[in-house]
Amino acid sequence: MITPTGNTAEFLLSEAHGERSRALFTLPAGQGYLRPGTFLDSSGNVATSSEDVAGLLYGGVDTGSDNAGSDVKATVIDSDAEVHGELLQWAEDDTDVIKTAFASALNAIGIRVRWTVRPTGLETDQTEAEAEPPSGGGGG
Incomplete structure (x- = not known):
């Protein structure tokens, strides 16, 4: 099992050139420490529903x-x-149903989610291929 360590963008496999894949959000105060790869809504709050996902x-x-x-x-x-x-x-108790819904929401905004082990119920056309775990280290 892969455990997120919270390093900047360790979840990112690839992105568009020229920072086209990035935006500057204003995050409301009082949410505590938010780790890289946290789902956000368009108001900069942690997304609590897949319908609210605006980015990572x-x-x-x-x-x-x-x-x-x-x-x-x-x-x-x-x-x-x-x-x-x-x-x-992901929260420890997030089910494959929740992961599928959030992955589908990301796909809808142009973010492909690749998996080492695809959650049960996730359609193959949403991810195309399974990802190899990042090797870490160097370039970036």
């Missing part, structure tokens, strides 16, 4: 624990990219 947090961001704090700007992958499904920020 590129790098870890501490929004603080106080709602009265300042909002934080962060880079988000919002289109034209491929990501490694197992390295996204």
Whole structure:
């Protein structure tokens, strides 16, 4: 099993040239520390429903624990990219049904999710091919 470590963009397999796949989001204060690969809605909050998914947090961001704090700007992958499904920020109790719904939502905005082990029920045309786990290290 692959365990996400929270390194910046370790979930990212490929993206469009010229930062076309990235956007700058404003994250509301009070959400705590958000790890890379966290699902976000268009308001910069953690997406709680697959219908709300607008992108994936590129790098870890501490929004603080106080709602009265300042909002934080962060880079988000919002289109034209491929990501490694197992390295996204899933809750321990997320089922294959939830993973399928969120992967489908990402696919709808132009982010392909690749898997080492595809969740049960995920259509093959949403991912095309299974991903090899990232080898880590170097270039980037």
